[in-house]
Amino acid sequence: MNYLVYLSTAVKLFSGEELEQILAISRINNVKNNLTGLLLYHDGSFIQLLEGEPSDLADTYSRIQTDNRHKNLIVIDEGELEERIFANWNMGFHQANGEEAAQLQAYTDPQSIKDWPSDLEHPVFTMLKTFVNTNLR
Numbered sequence: 001m002n003y004l005v006y007l008s009t010a011v012k013l014f015s016g017e018e019l020e021q022i023l024a025i026s027r028i029n030n031v032k033n034n035l036t037g038l039l040l041y042h043d044g045s046f047i048q049l050l051e052g053e054p055s056d057l058a059d060t061y062s063r064i065q066t067d068n069r070h071k072n073l074i075v076i077d078e079g080e081l082e083e084r085i086f087a088n089w090n091m092g093f094h095q096a097n098g099e100e101a102a103q104l105q106a107y108t109d110p111q112s113i114k115d116w117p118s119d120l121e122h123p124v125f126t127m128l129k130t131f132v133n134t135n136l137r
Contacts, residue, residue: 003051008070036086
C-alpha cells in the first residue's frame with residue numbers, strides 16, 4: 001500500500017457546486033481504482049492525499065496531471081503505508097479555513113518541499129493525518 005500527497009493551484013476559484021462536481025467524479029474514479037484519500041481546498045489551492053496500490057496511484061496521478069482545472073502540481077510526499085489512513089473514504093473533502101490553510105502553507109512552499117530529506121515523512125503528511133484524527137473522525 002502506497003500514498004501520494006500533492007498540491008496544485010486551481011485555474012480559478014471554484015464554487016461549492018463546482019467542487020461537489022469534482023468530488024462526485026473523483027469518488028467514482030477512486031472506487032473503480034480502489035483508492036482512498038482526502039482533498040483539501042482553500043482559496044484556489046488543493047492538497048490531496050491518495051492511497052492505494054502503486055500502479056493505481058500512478059495511473060490516477062497521470063490522469064490528474066492532465067486535468068486542466070488546475071496547474072503547478074507538486075508532489076509533496078510519497079511512500080509506503082502499513083495500512084490505509086482513509087480506509088472508509090473513497091474521497092474525503094474539507095474546505096479549509098484560513099487558520100488551517102496558514103498551517104499547511106508553511107510546509108507547502110516549493111523550495112522547502114524540494115529541500116526536504118527524501119527519507120523523512122514530510123510534515124504535511126503528518127499534519128493531514130493529525131487533522132483527520134482530530135477533526136473529521
